Amino acid sequence: MSLTDLVAVPEGINVLADGRRLQNAKQATMLALLGSPRADLNQDCQAVATPSLKALMVTSSVGPFRVTGLRPAVESLRAIMADIAAEQPAVYRALGSAGMLCVRYVRGSRTAISNHAWGTAIDLTIGGILDPYGDGKVQRGLVDIYPIFNRHEWFWGAAFSKEDGMHFEVSDGLIRSWLASGRFGSGLNPPETFLLSLGDRGDEVRYVQEALNLHEAGLLVDGIFGRETQAAIFRFQAREAIRLTGLVDGDTWSRVHVLRRDGGLKVLYADAAAPAVAQAKITPANKKAQAKPT
Numbered sequence: 600m601s602l603t604d605l606v607a608v609p610e611g612i613n614v615l616a617d618g619r620r621l622q623n624a625k626q627a628t629m630l631a632l633l634g635s636p637r638a639d640l641n642q643d644c645q646a647v648a649t650p651s652l653k654a655l656m657v658t659s660s661v662g663p664f665r666v667t668g669l670r671p672a673v674e675s676l677r678a679i680m681a682d683i684a685a686e687q688p689a690v691y692r693a694l695g696s697a698g699m700l701c702v703r704y705v706r707g708s709r710t711a712i713s714n715h716a717w718g719t720a721i722d723l724t725i726g727g728i729l730d731p732y733g734d735g736k737v738q739r740g741l742v743d744i745y746p747i748f749n750r751h752e753w754f755w756g757a758a759f760s761k762e763d764g765m766h767f768e769v770s771d772g773l774i775r776s777w778l779a780s781g782r783f784g785s786g787l788n789p790p791e792t793f794l795l796s797l798g799d800r801g802d803e804v805r806y807v808q809e810a811l812n813l814h815e816a817g818l819l820v821d822g823i824f825g826r827e828t829q830a831a832i833f834r835f836q837a838r839e840a841i842r843l844t845g846l847v848d849g850d851t852w853s854r855v856h857v858l859r860r861d862g863g864l865k866v867l868y869a870d871a872a873a874p875a876v877a878q879a880k881i882t883p884a885n886k887k888a889q890a891k892p893t
Protein backbone atom coordinates (compact mmCIF):
# COMPACT_ATOMS: atom_id res chain seq x y z
CA MET A 600 0.00 0.00 0.00
CA SER A 601 1.47 3.30 -1.08
CA LEU A 602 0.56 6.86 -0.11
CA THR A 603 -0.45 7.57 -3.70
CA ASP A 604 -2.86 4.61 -3.99
CA LEU A 605 -6.34 5.85 -4.85
CA VAL A 606 -9.13 5.12 -2.39
CA ALA A 607 -12.77 6.19 -1.92
CA VAL A 608 -13.49 9.60 -0.37
CA PRO A 609 -14.23 8.86 3.31
CA GLU A 610 -17.62 9.59 4.90
CA GLY A 611 -18.04 12.57 7.19
CA ILE A 612 -15.31 14.83 5.85
CA ASN A 613 -15.31 18.61 6.47
CA VAL A 614 -16.97 18.31 9.88
CA LEU A 615 -15.56 19.78 13.08
CA ALA A 616 -15.29 17.81 16.32
CA ASP A 617 -18.40 19.57 17.70
CA GLY A 618 -20.47 18.53 14.68
CA ARG A 619 -20.41 21.82 12.80
CA ARG A 620 -19.92 21.52 9.06
CA LEU A 621 -17.14 23.42 7.38
CA GLN A 622 -18.24 25.35 4.31
CA ASN A 623 -16.00 26.27 1.46
CA ALA A 624 -15.46 30.02 1.38
CA LYS A 625 -18.28 31.64 -0.57
CA GLN A 626 -17.47 33.93 -3.45
CA ALA A 627 -19.60 36.67 -1.88
CA THR A 628 -17.56 36.41 1.32
CA MET A 629 -14.23 36.62 -0.49
CA LEU A 630 -15.30 39.56 -2.65
CA ALA A 631 -16.77 41.42 0.32
CA LEU A 632 -13.74 40.93 2.56
CA LEU A 633 -10.86 41.06 0.09
CA GLY A 634 -12.19 42.50 -3.17
CA SER A 635 -11.54 41.12 -6.63
CA PRO A 636 -7.87 40.17 -7.15
CA ARG A 637 -7.87 41.76 -10.60
CA ALA A 638 -10.36 43.00 -13.18
CA ASP A 639 -9.54 40.67 -16.07
CA LEU A 640 -9.83 37.05 -15.01
CA ASN A 641 -9.49 34.04 -17.27
CA GLN A 642 -8.30 30.42 -17.05
CA ASP A 643 -4.61 31.35 -16.82
CA CYS A 644 -2.72 31.86 -13.61
CA GLN A 645 -2.15 35.60 -13.28
CA ALA A 646 -0.75 37.87 -10.57
CA VAL A 647 -2.76 39.89 -8.06
CA ALA A 648 -3.36 43.40 -9.42
CA THR A 649 -5.40 44.96 -6.60
CA PRO A 650 -2.97 46.91 -4.35
CA SER A 651 -4.83 46.35 -1.05
CA LEU A 652 -4.82 42.59 -1.64
CA LYS A 653 -1.23 42.58 -2.85
CA ALA A 654 -0.24 44.09 0.49
CA LEU A 655 -1.67 41.06 2.28
CA MET A 656 0.41 38.53 0.30
CA VAL A 657 3.55 36.94 1.70
CA THR A 658 6.08 34.42 0.40
CA SER A 659 7.43 32.09 3.04
CA SER A 660 8.33 28.53 3.94
CA VAL A 661 5.62 26.52 5.67
CA GLY A 662 7.91 23.57 6.39
CA PRO A 663 8.11 21.16 3.46
CA PHE A 664 7.90 23.89 0.79
CA ARG A 665 7.62 27.63 0.16
CA VAL A 666 4.34 29.27 -0.78
CA THR A 667 2.96 32.65 -1.71
CA GLY A 668 -0.44 33.37 -0.20
CA LEU A 669 -2.61 35.50 2.06
CA ARG A 670 -0.67 36.19 5.26
CA PRO A 671 -3.05 34.56 7.80
CA ALA A 672 -3.57 31.58 5.46
CA VAL A 673 0.18 31.02 5.18
CA GLU A 674 0.51 31.21 8.98
CA SER A 675 -2.33 28.72 9.39
CA LEU A 676 -0.80 26.40 6.79
CA ARG A 677 2.52 26.47 8.68
CA ALA A 678 0.71 25.30 11.84
CA ILE A 679 -1.02 22.54 9.86
CA MET A 680 2.30 21.37 8.42
CA ALA A 681 3.83 21.24 11.91
CA ASP A 682 0.96 18.99 13.02
CA ILE A 683 1.37 16.78 9.95
CA ALA A 684 5.10 16.45 10.66
CA ALA A 685 4.29 15.28 14.19
CA GLU A 686 1.29 13.05 13.45
CA GLN A 687 1.83 11.78 9.90
CA PRO A 688 5.62 11.93 9.35
CA ALA A 689 5.59 9.58 6.34
CA VAL A 690 3.10 11.79 4.50
CA TYR A 691 4.99 14.90 5.55
CA ARG A 692 8.20 13.62 3.97
CA ALA A 693 6.39 13.01 0.66
CA LEU A 694 4.40 16.29 0.56
CA GLY A 695 4.90 18.88 -2.12
CA SER A 696 2.97 21.89 -3.38
CA ALA A 697 1.42 22.45 -6.78
CA GLY A 698 0.70 26.07 -5.91
CA MET A 699 -1.18 28.39 -3.59
CA LEU A 700 -1.66 31.86 -5.12
CA CYS A 701 -2.99 31.79 -8.68
CA VAL A 702 -5.52 34.37 -9.91
CA ARG A 703 -7.94 32.54 -12.22
CA TYR A 704 -11.43 31.14 -12.60
CA VAL A 705 -12.26 27.64 -11.38
CA ARG A 706 -11.31 25.15 -14.08
CA GLY A 707 -14.05 25.05 -16.70
CA SER A 708 -15.98 28.06 -15.33
CA ARG A 709 -16.31 31.68 -16.41
CA THR A 710 -18.10 32.87 -13.28
CA ALA A 711 -16.56 31.05 -10.32
CA ILE A 712 -13.33 32.61 -9.07
CA SER A 713 -10.96 30.02 -7.63
CA ASN A 714 -10.04 30.64 -3.99
CA HIS A 715 -6.42 30.28 -5.14
CA ALA A 716 -7.00 33.78 -6.53
CA TRP A 717 -6.92 35.18 -2.98
CA GLY A 718 -4.05 32.91 -1.87
CA THR A 719 -6.27 30.95 0.53
CA ALA A 720 -6.07 27.52 -1.13
CA ILE A 721 -3.27 25.02 -1.61
CA ASP A 722 -2.87 22.10 -4.03
CA LEU A 723 -0.73 19.26 -2.70
CA THR A 724 1.33 16.58 -4.35
CA ILE A 725 2.43 13.32 -2.75
CA GLY A 726 5.72 11.96 -3.98
CA GLY A 727 5.48 14.54 -6.74
CA ILE A 728 2.17 13.08 -7.98
CA LEU A 729 -1.09 15.03 -8.25
CA ASP A 730 -4.34 13.38 -7.21
CA PRO A 731 -6.37 12.87 -10.43
CA TYR A 732 -9.11 15.52 -10.73
CA GLY A 733 -12.77 14.54 -10.70
CA ASP A 734 -12.45 10.73 -10.57
CA GLY A 735 -14.17 10.51 -7.16
CA LYS A 736 -11.11 8.88 -5.59
CA VAL A 737 -8.30 10.33 -3.51
CA GLN A 738 -4.73 9.45 -2.63
CA ARG A 739 -4.41 7.52 0.63
CA GLY A 740 -1.93 10.06 1.99
CA LEU A 741 -4.57 12.78 1.64
CA VAL A 742 -7.00 10.68 3.68
CA ASP A 743 -4.31 10.51 6.40
CA ILE A 744 -4.00 14.29 6.64
CA TYR A 745 -7.44 15.73 5.88
CA PRO A 746 -8.54 15.55 9.56
CA ILE A 747 -5.63 17.86 10.44
CA PHE A 748 -6.70 20.38 7.80
CA ASN A 749 -10.34 20.12 8.94
CA ARG A 750 -9.32 20.65 12.58
CA HIS A 751 -7.63 23.91 11.52
CA GLU A 752 -10.89 24.83 9.70
CA TRP A 753 -9.63 24.22 6.18
CA PHE A 754 -12.14 22.70 3.77
CA TRP A 755 -11.10 19.65 1.71
CA GLY A 756 -11.93 19.87 -2.00
CA ALA A 757 -12.69 16.12 -2.13
CA ALA A 758 -16.27 17.21 -1.28
CA PHE A 759 -16.67 19.47 -4.31
CA SER A 760 -19.24 18.28 -6.84
CA LYS A 761 -16.25 17.57 -9.05
CA GLU A 762 -13.87 15.87 -6.61
CA ASP A 763 -10.71 17.96 -6.14
CA GLY A 764 -8.74 15.84 -3.68
CA MET A 765 -5.43 17.69 -4.00
CA HIS A 766 -7.11 20.95 -2.95
CA PHE A 767 -7.54 22.38 0.55
CA GLU A 768 -8.86 25.87 1.24
CA VAL A 769 -9.60 28.22 4.11
CA SER A 770 -13.26 27.69 5.11
CA ASP A 771 -15.87 30.41 5.11
CA GLY A 772 -15.88 30.41 8.92
CA LEU A 773 -12.11 30.78 9.20
CA ILE A 774 -11.88 33.71 6.81
CA ARG A 775 -14.70 35.41 8.75
CA SER A 776 -12.84 34.82 12.01
CA TRP A 777 -9.80 36.64 10.57
CA LEU A 778 -12.06 39.55 9.72
CA ALA A 779 -13.44 39.53 13.27
CA SER A 780 -9.91 39.64 14.70
CA GLY A 781 -9.01 42.63 12.54
CA ARG A 782 -6.68 40.93 10.06
CA PHE A 783 -8.22 42.80 7.11
CA GLY A 784 -8.60 46.19 8.75
CA SER A 785 -11.80 47.48 10.26
CA GLY A 786 -15.12 48.69 8.95
CA LEU A 787 -15.86 45.71 6.71
CA ASN A 788 -19.19 43.94 6.90
CA PRO A 789 -19.33 40.28 5.92
CA PRO A 790 -22.34 39.08 3.91
CA GLU A 791 -24.95 36.86 5.53
CA THR A 792 -23.58 33.36 6.02
CA PHE A 793 -26.30 31.58 4.07
CA LEU A 794 -26.00 33.78 1.00
CA LEU A 795 -25.27 31.94 -2.23
CA SER A 796 -24.46 33.86 -5.38
CA LEU A 797 -23.14 33.49 -8.88
CA GLY A 798 -19.88 31.55 -8.82
CA ASP A 799 -20.52 29.55 -5.65
CA ARG A 800 -20.31 25.79 -5.69
CA GLY A 801 -20.92 22.97 -3.30
CA ASP A 802 -23.61 20.94 -1.62
CA GLU A 803 -25.86 23.90 -0.83
CA VAL A 804 -25.97 24.81 -4.51
CA ARG A 805 -26.95 21.24 -5.45
CA TYR A 806 -29.62 21.41 -2.78
CA VAL A 807 -31.13 24.52 -4.37
CA GLN A 808 -30.82 23.14 -7.92
CA GLU A 809 -32.68 19.94 -6.97
CA ALA A 810 -35.47 22.03 -5.49
CA LEU A 811 -35.76 24.32 -8.52
CA ASN A 812 -35.98 21.28 -10.78
CA LEU A 813 -39.25 20.37 -9.03
CA HIS A 814 -40.59 23.31 -11.03
CA GLU A 815 -39.03 22.00 -14.22
CA ALA A 816 -36.14 24.43 -14.18
CA GLY A 817 -34.25 21.75 -16.10
CA LEU A 818 -30.97 22.51 -14.35
CA LEU A 819 -27.98 20.25 -14.41
CA VAL A 820 -27.54 19.39 -10.72
CA ASP A 821 -23.80 20.03 -10.69
CA GLY A 822 -23.42 22.14 -7.54
CA ILE A 823 -22.17 25.09 -9.56
CA PHE A 824 -24.06 28.39 -9.35
CA GLY A 825 -23.88 29.50 -12.97
CA ARG A 826 -26.02 31.74 -15.18
CA GLU A 827 -28.73 29.12 -15.68
CA THR A 828 -29.11 28.60 -11.95
CA GLN A 829 -29.26 32.36 -11.50
CA ALA A 830 -32.00 32.67 -14.14
CA ALA A 831 -33.98 29.86 -12.48
CA ILE A 832 -33.72 31.68 -9.15
CA PHE A 833 -35.08 34.88 -10.71
CA ARG A 834 -38.05 32.91 -12.07
CA PHE A 835 -38.59 31.24 -8.70
CA GLN A 836 -38.50 34.59 -6.89
CA ALA A 837 -40.97 36.07 -9.37
CA ARG A 838 -43.35 33.13 -8.86
CA GLU A 839 -43.06 33.43 -5.08
CA ALA A 840 -43.49 37.23 -5.28
CA ILE A 841 -40.37 37.89 -3.22
CA ARG A 842 -37.53 40.30 -3.87
CA LEU A 843 -35.84 39.63 -7.23
CA THR A 844 -32.16 39.31 -6.39
CA GLY A 845 -30.89 36.29 -8.34
CA LEU A 846 -29.25 35.30 -5.07
CA VAL A 847 -30.12 32.63 -2.55
CA ASP A 848 -30.82 35.18 0.16
CA GLY A 849 -32.71 34.54 3.41
CA ASP A 850 -36.20 34.57 1.88
CA THR A 851 -35.21 32.39 -1.03
CA TRP A 852 -33.33 29.94 1.17
CA SER A 853 -36.30 29.37 3.47
CA ARG A 854 -38.66 28.91 0.50
CA VAL A 855 -36.30 26.36 -1.02
CA HIS A 856 -36.85 24.19 2.07
CA VAL A 857 -40.62 24.49 1.72
CA LEU A 858 -40.35 23.61 -1.95
CA ARG A 859 -38.32 20.51 -1.16
CA ARG A 860 -40.63 19.44 1.64
CA ASP A 861 -43.70 19.81 -0.61
CA GLY A 862 -41.92 17.99 -3.41
CA GLY A 863 -40.95 15.02 -1.27
CA LEU A 864 -37.22 15.75 -1.23
CA LYS A 865 -35.12 15.49 1.91
CA VAL A 866 -34.92 18.71 3.90
CA LEU A 867 -31.42 19.20 5.24
CA TYR A 868 -30.04 22.15 7.18
CA ALA A 869 -32.89 21.83 9.66
CA ASP A 870 -32.35 25.20 11.32
CA ALA A 871 -32.28 26.91 7.99
CA ALA A 872 -34.33 29.97 8.84
CA ALA A 873 -31.31 31.85 10.13
CA PRO A 874 -27.59 32.07 9.40
CA ALA A 875 -27.64 28.49 10.49
CA VAL A 876 -26.18 26.80 7.47
CA ALA A 877 -22.65 27.29 8.66
CA GLN A 878 -23.65 25.98 12.06
CA ALA A 879 -25.87 23.16 10.78
CA LYS A 880 -25.51 20.05 12.87
CA ILE A 881 -24.75 16.83 11.11
CA THR A 882 -27.68 14.48 10.75
CA PRO A 883 -27.37 11.05 9.16
CA ALA A 884 -29.04 12.45 6.05
CA ASN A 885 -26.79 15.43 5.40
CA LYS A 886 -23.70 13.53 6.47
CA LYS A 887 -24.34 11.13 3.62
CA ALA A 888 -25.13 13.87 1.15
CA GLN A 889 -21.99 15.75 2.02
CA ALA A 890 -19.61 12.86 1.76
CA LYS A 891 -20.88 11.51 -1.53
CA PRO A 892 -18.47 12.38 -4.34
CA THR A 893 -20.16 13.08 -7.64
Ligand SMILES: [Zn+2]
Nearest residue numbers: 720721722766
Ligand atom coordinates in the same frame (compact mmCIF):
# COMPACT_ATOMS: atom_id res chain seq x y z
ZN1 LIG B 1 -6.74 23.92 -5.92
